[in-house]
Amino acid sequence: MEWSIRLVASASIVVIFLILLFVMREAATLFVGKSATTTQATSTGAPTADLAPESYNPDAEAAPASTEPDVYNPEAQDPAAAGSQGEPGAPGQFIYASKNPKYPEIYNPDTGLLPTDIDEVVEETASADTLAEQSVLSKLGGDAWQPVGEIPKFGVKPLLIGTFKTTSIAILIGAPLGILAALYVAFFARRRVREIVKPAIELLAGFPSVVIGFFCLVTVASYIQDVTGAPYRLNAIVGGIGLALAVIPIVFSIAEDALSAVPKTLREASLALGSTEWQTAYRVMLPAAAPGVFAAVLLGIGRAFGETMIAIMATGNAPLSSFSPLEPARTVAATIGSEMGEVVWGSEHYGVLFFMGVMLFVFSFGLNAITELYVKKRLIKKFQGQ
Numbered sequence: 142m143e144w145s146i147r148l149v150a151s152a153s154i155v156v157i158f159l160i161l162l163f164v165m166r167e168a169a170t171l172f173v174g175k176s177a178t179t180t181q182a183t184s185t186g187a188p189t190a191d192l193a194p195e196s197y198n199p200d201a202e203a204a205p206a207s208t209e210p211d212v213y214n215p216e217a218q219d220p221a222a223a224g225s226q227g228e229p230g231a232p233g234q235f236i237y238a239s240k241n242p243k244y245p246e247i248y249n250p251d252t253g254l255l256p257t258d259i260d261e262v263v264e265e266t267a268s269a270d271t272l273a274e275q276s277v278l279s280k281l282g283g284d285a286w287q288p289v290g291e292i293p294k295f296g297v298k299p300l301l302i303g304t305f306k307t308t309s310i311a312i313l314i315g316a317p318l319g320i321l322a323a324l325y326v327a328f329f330a331r332r333r334v335r336e337i338v339k340p341a342i343e344l345l346a347g348f349p350s351v352v353i354g355f356f357c358l359v360t361v362a363s364y365i366q367d368v369t370g371a372p373y374r375l376n377a378i379v380g381g382i383g384l385a386l387a388v389i390p391i392v393f394s395i396a397e398d399a400l401s402a403v404p405k406t407l408r409e410a411s412l413a414l415g416s417t418e419w420q421t422a423y424r425v426m427l428p429a430a431a432p433g434v435f436a437a438v439l440l441g442i443g444r445a446f447g448e449t450m451i452a453i454m455a456t457g458n459a460p461l462s463s464f465s466p467l468e469p470a471r472t473v474a475a476t477i478g479s480e481m482g483e484v485v486w487g488s489e490h491y492g493v494l495f496f497m498g499v500m501l502f503v504f505s506f507g508l509n510a511i512t513e514l515y516v517k518k519r520l521i522k523k524f525q526g527q
Contacts, residue, residue, distance in 0.1 A: 161502060168499050171492025281493070286460040286471070288480065288490045295493045299460035303377070303470030304446060307456055310381025310466060311388050311445040316438050318385075319392030320427075323434075326393075327400040328408075328422045339397065346390035354454030357383035362455070371467040373457055378466045380456030384448055388441040395440060399433020400426055436512040443508040447501055449478040473497050 283296025322342065326335050362379045365371065369378070403426050411421040427434065452458075457469025458479065477494050484491045 164495055164498050164502065168492060168495040170487065171489065171496050281496075284462050286476070288484075288493070293490060295490070297473070297497065299462040300471055300473045300476055300497070302462055302464060303456065303460065304472040304474075306377040306464065306466055306470050307380045307384055307452060307472055308442060308445045310378060311384035312438065312442055314382060315385035315388035315441055315445075316392055319389045319437065319441070320396050320434060322389070322393050323396035323400055324422050324427065327397055328418065328426065339394075342390055343394050344390075345386075346394065348387075348390075350387065350448065350450040351454070353383050353386050354451040357386075357451065357455035369467060373467065373469050375455060375457035375469055376467050377456060377470040380452055380470060380472075381466070383451040383455040384445040387448055387451060388445050391444055392437045392441045395437035396430070396434045399430040399437065402433070403429045439508045439512045443505045446472075447474050447505055448472075449474045453479055473501060477501075 280295045281297050283294055284298050285294040285296045286299050287294040322338075326339055330338060357379050358375070361382055362374045365376070365379050365382070366374050371378070407425055407429055408421055411425045412418075416425070452472040452475035456471065456475065458471050458475060459469035460471040460476070461468055477498055480490070481494055484494060
């Protein structure tokens with residue numbers, strides 16, 4: 142029996158270690174992929190842009206590059222040669238031909254107008270090229286998350302701000318409610334009530350996240366908007382309330398176990414000295430179980446930080462660099478969950494998502510390690526009088 146338990150435990154550790162290696166390997170492509178492509182282009186003597194030909198048949202001979210810019214209808218005649226025939230914008234008529242090769246398109250080609258200042262356009266294009274050549278770390282430190290576009294932006298700042306907002310709201314709501322509920326069940330509730338309330342709250346820990354998210358999306362969002370007058374129906378407050386519903390069972394369960402583990406002699410001594418039940422619970426029992434309660438709060442933070450479905454459905458899922466709780470937010474976990482299924486394998490966007498997965502893993506693992514190796518050991522030493 143003992144060897145089977147060791148075997149299962151060892152297999153679990155190996156699986157977790159392999160998952161971590163896989164995630165770190167995929168995230169490493171973000172840093173080594175670009176350098177490998179540049180090295181290959183340098184060794185072959187070809188520019189980096191030529192590594193991905195645009196033609197459908199790579200065996201065919203490359204067509205000579207045309208010096209003339211693209212037009213809307215290349216079969217139409219130039220208005221200078223054909224004269225003014227028909228109304229502007231008629232089918233088959235020449236629309237627009239750019240005179241600036243670095244700015245071949247405009248927003249509305251039907252106007253046939255060039256930009257007012259060609260020099261500004263060239264400078265903007267040059268700055269865009271410089272932005273595309275920036276290092277990965279500088280891109281991650283940006284203020285915008287726009288992974289899809291001609292010049293993708295992978296700034297994680299709005300994602301971290303959104304995660305901080307929703308997690309803070311969830312802990313500010315869930316931690317006090319969970320701790321107070323644990324105090325009631327541990328010291329004030331009758332035995333029959335305790336046997337019903339504790340399992341019922343612990344069952345909420347296994348409640349499907351999508352159901353909580355749907356509840357916040359349909360009911361909580363409308364109520365919060367009516368009360369606060371928020372301009373957005375889905376915002377960080379709604380997401381924080383949804384995450385709090387997922388945090389409360391964890392905080393309650395661990396805090397109640399910590400309070401119940403405090404020696405009964407402390408409670409009896411406090412009551413014998415004339416303290417009330419509430420004074421005993423608040424000033425004696427809760428400080429004695431403080432390390433365990435703190436561990437419950439840390440685990441609640443880890444749950445709120447890594448929750449995905451509730452964050453996708455209830456926060457508005459918009460990457461905004463705003464600390465206002467009345468504006469939509471987007472978390473790191475929600476970004477990974479919503480974009481991983483559609484990302485191009487091996488792309489820079491793919492590597493950034495796995496890099497954020499490593500961030501989540503390190504943060505969650507760090508919280509769990511602090512809880513297990515420091516807080517609980519301190520609790521045990523405190524109970525043993527060391």
